[in-house]
Amino acid sequence: MTFNLTNCKFTNFTSDFSSAPQSSQFSSQPVSYESLNFDRSADLCQKLDPSIVEVIPEAKQYFDLLIHELAIDAKLARKKLVIQEAIKRPMRMNKKLRVTISDVFTSKDVGALTMFRLAVKGKFVDSESKPYGEKFSTYFKSIILILDEKIYGPSNHIMGWQRTPENGETDGFQVEQILTTNDELQCDILLAPDFNPMKFKVKNHLLKMIIGINSGTLEEIYECLWLYIKSHRLQDPINHQVINCDKYLKHLFGRVQVRNVEIPSFIFLSITPLDNPIVFHHVVKPREPGVSHEVHHDIEIEVDNPCKTAMANFLQKDALMEMEDRQKIDLLDEKISKIIGKLNETKTRYEVLDELIKDPINGCKKWLSIQEHEFKLISNTMFKFEEERRAYHYYQNVLLQGVHSYIYGEVQKKRKELEKIYGKL
Numbered sequence: 001m002t003f004n005l006t007n008c009k010f011t012n013f014t015s016d017f018s019s020a021p022q023s024s025q026f027s028s029q030p031v032s033y034e035s036l037n038f039d040r041s042a043d044l045c046q047k048l049d050p051s052i053v054e055v056i057p058e059a060k061q062y063f064d065l066l067i068h069e070l071a072i073d074a075k076l077a078r079k080k081l082v083i084q085e086a087i088k089r090p091m092r093m094n095k096k097l098r099v100t101i102s103d104v105f106t107s108k109d110v111g112a113l114t115m116f117r118l119a120v121k122g123k124f125v126d127s128e129s130k131p132y133g134e135k136f137s138t139y140f141k142s143i144i145l146i147l148d149e150k151i152y153g154p155s156n157h158i159m160g161w162q163r164t165p166e167n168g169e170t171d172g173f174q175v176e177q178i179l180t181t182n183d184e185l186q187c188d189i190l191l192a193p194d195f196n197p198m199k200f201k202v203k204n205h206l207l208k209m210i211i212g213i214n215s216g217t218l219e220e221i222y223e224c225l226w227l228y229i230k231s232h233r234l235q236d237p238i239n240h241q242v243i244n245c246d247k248y249l250k251h252l253f254g255r256v257q258v259r260n261v262e263i264p265s266f267i268f269l270s271i272t273p274l275d276n277p278i279v280f281h282h283v284v285k286p287r288e289p290g291v292s293h294e295v296h297h298d299i300e301i302e303v304d305n306p307c308k309t310a311m312a313n314f315l316q317k318d319a320l321m322e323m324e325d326r327q328k329i330d331l332l333d334e335k336i337s338k339i340i341g342k343l344n345e346t347k348t349r350y351e352v353l354d355e356l357i358k359d360p361i362n363g364c365k366k367w368l369s370i371q372e373h374e375f376k377l378i379s380n381t382m383f384k385f386e387e388e389r390r391a392y393h394y395y396q397n398v399l400l401q402g403v404h405s406y407i408y409g410e411v412q413k414k415r416k417e418l419e420k421i422y423g424k425l
Helices: 010-017 039-049 050-055 056-090 205-211 217-230 245-253 262-268 306-358 360-379 389-397 397-424
Strands: 092-110 113-124 140-146 158-162 172-179 186-195 197-202 213-218 241-244 257-260 271-273 278-284 292-304
Touching: 050 056, 056 306, 092 278, 113 140, 140 172, 158 172, 158 245, 158 360, 197 205, 197 217, 205 217, 205 245, 213 217, 217 262, 245 262, 257 262, 262 271, 278 292, 292 306, 292 389, 306 397
Parallel strands: none
Antiparallel strands: 092 113, 092 292, 113 172, 140 158, 140 186, 186 278, 197 213, 197 271, 241 257
């Protein structure tokens, strides 16, 4: 049984494998949807020569697998792009935090006076809040306890915790005080939320009526105002940087037209930071030592969405896996290149022997020309300066292959340098 390998195009096969490491699926940088080449699957089908399928039937299945791989890589690239854009925006969610205020009288007696302990703690109501591993004080700028000024005096009735670089986070707040009276003790607990991003209160009633919200982040306030402008078609049709004010915006901005870059400055004059604390009133009643009295209050707290952390971890792990896979692929690519080189060498030998059998005279002439060409390459006597001055000299297959090999080698060197730097970071 003989195989006709004369028409086999191993040169195209070599170029496919040599360019594989430079394709988009091996890049660790963010991939844009527009940069993907979806016509490559058609090119792969055109490059598959029927003579290769006759010799290697599995080649058709391999090329079909490449086409499916390109489709999967395109979908993964789109999904990664969506995730990269999503984690750039703040992802917040409301969680119910249960604040527990407890007081208990201790057995310590200072003369005829009794000591009591007041504690403020908190935890999320749902049992699935373990991913939010932050401590209770993480969500507040300060926790202040105000006792009765008439009983403890103007200098001892206020105590609390304030977030500073020196103070660490705490799971709760606890104080011990002497109860100097047998009557009930009125006290207030103030919790100042730590908004991230910072929230603002709209103090301008006209702006509040236009945007429809009383408070929010600066981004939310600006988006609501821009939505009002777009819905009422106040943007100038010729110059999009100018807003034509209606009767409400005229009163707000004090002019007929306003530029887009001037709107934030007007917004800053109409808002104020939202620093209203959450106030809890608590009553300490005298009771037997060791008997605890607890009161629970549920409040809404904004926390980071755990999906954001999961998406960031996914991108990081995917980048590490791509780096490991790329190293394996580089090793396989070198093996494939060697195999293809041997195939090309075998193909050349077969063509020479086949031509010698069919036409010995012309075959010998061609063989001698090949030997002469190789001898000139070895002895460095092939250079023809007059021909090298012509453009067509540089379009020869030998020169093109040499240029491609040189560029590919330089790209591989640069890639290894970047991988070492990326690994150190």
